[in-house]
Amino acid sequence: MRDRPSITDVAAHAGVSIKTVSRVVNAEASVLPATRARVDLSISELGYVPNSSARTLKSGVGDAVGVxxxxxxxxxxxxxxxxxETRALAEDMGVLFASTGFDEGRERDQLLRLAGQQVRGIILAPVAQDHGYLERYRASTPIxxxxxxxxxxxxxxxxxxxxxxxAIDQFVRLGHTRIAFIGFDARxxxxxxxxxxxxxxxxxxxIPLDHTLAPQAAAEVTDAKVATLGLFGLASPPTxxxxxxxxxxxxxxxALHTTGHTGVAVISFGDFAFASVIRPAVSYIDQDPFHIxxxxxxxxxxxxxxxxxxxxxxVLDTNLVARGSGEIRATA
Amino acid sequence: MRDRPSITDVAAHAGVSIKTVSRVVNAEASVLPATRARVDLSISELGYVPNSSARTLKSGVGDAVGVxxxxxxxxxxxxxxxxxETRALAEDMGVLFASTGFDEGRERDQLLRLAGQQVRGIILAPVAQDHGYLERYRASTPIxxxxxxxxxxxxxxxxxxxxxxxAIDQFVRLGHTRIAFIGFDARxxxxxxxxxxxxxxxxxxxIPLDHTLAPQAAAEVTDAKVATLGLFGLASPPTxxxxxxxxxxxxxxxALHTTGHTGVAVISFGDFAFASVIRPAVSYIDQDPFHIxxxxxxxxxxxxxxxxxxxxxxVLDTNLVARGSGEIRATA
DNA sequence: ATGCCCCTTGACAACGTTGTCTCATGGGCT
DNA sequence: AGCCCATGAGACAACGTTGTCAAGGGGCAT
Structure with missing residues (x-):
């Protein structure tokens, strides 16, 4: 199991000092074309790849952003x-990706791990309310x-x-008064x-607030489906x-399609695959992840x-995109 | 912009040598409980996080896998x-994620970048046919x-x-002879x-192969839609x-729903969001990304x-999951 | 011909960590 | 009382890289 070639190996192979190799690798000026060519040849012959840990250690800044x-x-x-990732790559940075699973403890672990990796910056979809423990790292790692x-x-x-x-305004304009809210999650x-x-x-x-129309904890697919089905057991179901x-x-x-309630108006916060294929196509509030x-x-x-x-x-703008389901009038 | 505390700072703060701090951080034996406690206190007071670049440099192995x-x-x-990521985390490793965008050159760049980051191993959905240039790194970095x-x-x-x-067998059993293949991509x-x-x-x-039923380059949503629409312009469209x-x-x-051809049998390779919601629900070959x-x-x-x-x-097993659309009989 | 400067190259230290070796202390044994 | 050994702790080097400084050589102006 031969070790990877290091800058020292390249230098020896090309008959120059490691500093010169470093200069070639970093495309610094003041290296004779002939020398540069010789070093480049050695690099490709040996399959040399700069060790990013050593670089990061020396320079103090890493070559990745954390998400x-x-x-x-x-x-x-x-x-x-x-x-x-696309944008980071353009800046010659990689992406270190970490998930929290909605867990505050895990969020903390992951953030500290990223801090240890010397990421250049962090993009975080926060779970915890308080991130005081990050204060120490903010100066060197923007978030x-x-x-x-x-x-x-x-x-x-x-x-x-x-x-x-x-969205609710639109429902009301179309004559709806029994308007349900599905997908609440206090977290x-x-x-x-x-x-x-x-x-x-x-x-x-x-319009009076009717709590039975806004069931709790229905942010996941199955919960939302069950909650929706429940709505049609009500004396006065939503329109x-x-x-x-x-x-x-x-x-x-x-739920609506399973039970044939396709005449119920629907607006979703955020688009999803297939929302445009279903009939009626689902109207949605455009919260474009690409923009964000x-x-x-x-x-x-x-x-x-x-x-x-x-x-x-x-604060990014959102649009209400009409595709059909959100424009259904209330039946008289 | 104060620098991050290093092991040296912790050692000074706790009044011990850096080696002792290292021992505490790595939970090695032979540190007196009292000493350990003092060091732990200093660590949390200073907000010390071990520098993973230095570790990686010293040990030669990183703490992430590349995907x-x-x-x-x-x-x-x-x-x-x-x-x-879930599994890697259990092994105390992070995930360095990189995309190829189907581009061989970019695949190469990304792989070499990961090699430079000293990842412990790489999981790759390959684009190029030949990865000879990886031979050098395979010994130290499994792929x-x-x-x-x-x-x-x-x-x-x-x-x-x-x-x-x-899947095709099932179609034939159900009496179909005009069977289209959408989604080909030579890449x-x-x-x-x-x-x-x-x-x-x-x-x-x-059943004779009819090339008009298997259009090329229709692997993306829009292309597939267009290709499907085209099929219904044929003298003898698919069933x-x-x-x-x-x-x-x-x-x-x-395409089928837009044009009302919902009586056409469909089987999809791989499930997709909403495939179960549409009517008829889409039958699919279960290629579970979680298993893979x-x-x-x-x-x-x-x-x-x-x-x-x-x-x-x-080689993982697949199942043909019946949900309706794949079980539609050919109309006589 | 001499001196100066620039251009190219190299020697060396340092980044933060851990492995190796050494040393000090103290307890148990003879 | 003296010796040995185990245990805790530290000094130092090294990982691969780059920043700093120095040195050598050639060209140009004097």
Whole structure:
């Protein structure tokens, strides 16, 4: 099991000093073309790859950004990570990816592990409320929060309250008064905010809040499906349903199609695969992970290159995309 | 911008030597409980996190595995990476993630970058046919191929030919003779094999191969949709469609539902979100990314812990999952 | 011809960590 | 009382790289 060649091996092979090899590898000036050619040849003959640990150790800064999210299996986060990687690569950085599984302890472990890896910066979909323990590392490792804001950090979010209000407003304009809210989860500030938007919109239109229309803990596909099915056992079932996240949206639509209630109006927060294929196609609030990821990585790169930049909360616009299901009128 | 505390700072703070701190951090024996306690206190007071670059440099082995895939935005790969991370974390390793975007040059760059990062091992969904340039690193960095086998490497795959034959057989049993194949892409050995399975099954049943039923380059959602729409312009359109991958499946179903051809039988290679919600629900060949990912990371860990293990190709079973669309009989 | 400067190259230290070796202390044995 | 050994702890080198400084040589201006 021969060891990997190091810069020393290359230097010996090319008959130069290690410093010269270093200069060639880093494309520094002041190396004679002939020397450079000789070194390049040795590099490719030996299959030399610079050891990034040694570089990182010497320079103090790593060559990767960290991305910490709930789970990569969620298409929203997968898309987020995808754009982040593309942009990071353009800056010659890799992506160290870590999932929290919604667990505060694990979030902490993962963040500290990334700190130990000397990542250049971190993009985090936060779980815990308080990240005081990160204070020590912030100076050297900028952090951008995504999806859920945290006041003492930079963040990239959408205006959940406003977007939800717009959706509920549309339902009301179409004559709906029995409007359900599926997908609440107290753990996430996002769904909490969306619920707040729902509450505000109803209040504004003088529609009394009916708690049976907003079941708790229905943020996952199956829970949302079950909760939706439950709604049709009510004396007065809803004529419109707001799904607070894409997974809830899938559950809701599954329930509606299984039971033939396809005349119920539906708007989902966030698009999902197939939402456009189903009939009626599902209207949704556009919370584009590509935009969010892009804004986050751009912000992070700014913070990396210009430390001391003023903290900022970036709020991205959302659109209500009409595809049919959200434009169904209330039946008289 | 104060620097991160190093082991030296902790040692000074606790009044011991750096070696003792190292012993405490690595939970080695032969440190007095009192000393250990003092060091632990200093560690938490200073917020010390061991520098993983220095560790990696000293020990020669990193603390991450590399995962190189087409794109993380593909739900199949997202799920794959998800299980890999879970298992890696249990071994105290992180995941360095890199995408190829189907580009051979980029695949090479990414792999060499990972080699430079001293990853413990690599899981790769290969693009290029030849990875001779990896020979140098294989001894120290085991590699497991997923999804598409490469003869000189360990791999974890499913039997594409057999699985596809089973699907086509089912179509034939149900009376279909006009069977389309959507989702071919010459770049991927998977779809090439699936096409081979299609060809074999037809030949076996004495059904002539009609090239107009197997359009090229339809592996993406939109292409598959367009290709499917095109099929219905034929004098004799298909009564059954095999979608060679989930994205093609989405495109096919979209086309069928848009044009009202919901009586056409469909089987998709690989499940996709919502395939169970649509009516009829889409039958599919179960190519579970969790199983594949799990087999791959287990294999990789074995190779890491027991170098020199005999090379092996792991072929996972697939099931044809009946959900309705694949069980539609040919209309007489 | 001499001196100067620039261009190329190299020697050496240092980054933070751990492996190896050494040393000091103290308890148990003869 | 003296010796040995086990145990705890530290000094030092080394991993591969790059920053700093120095040195050698050639060309140009004087």
């Amino acid at each position: 910490v999210i709930d789970t990569i299996a969620d298409p929203f986060f997968a898309a987020l990570v995808s754009v982040i 951008v929060m995504v999806d859920r804001p945290r006041d003492t950090f930079d963040s990239v979010v959408v205006d959940d309250i406003r977007a939800t209000r717009a 996430f500030s996002t769904t909490t905010h969306r619920y707040e938007g729902y509450r505000q919109a109803l209040a504004e239109h003088g 419109a349903i707001f799904a607070a996240n894409p997974r809830a949206g899938i559950g809701v639509v599954d 990821g892009n804004a986050a990585i751009e912000r992070l790169i700014t913070l990396i290159n210009e430390p001391g930049t003023q903290r900022k909360r970036i | 190189v895939i087409d794109t993380i935005a593909d739900p199949f790969f997202a799920a794959l990476v998800s299980v890999i 497991v191929m997923v999804d598409r086998p490469r003869d000189t490497f360990d791999s974890v795959v499913v039997d594409d030919i057999r699985a596809t034959r089973a 991927f050995s998977t779809t090439t094999h699936r096409y081979e399975g299609y060809r074999q099954a037809l030949a076996e049943h004495g 059954a469609i095999f979608a060679a991958n989930p994205r093609a499946g989405i495109g096919v179903v979209d 990912g799990n087999a791959a990371i287990e294999r990789l860990i074995t190779l890491i812990n027991e170098p020199g293990t005999q090379r092996k190709r792991i």
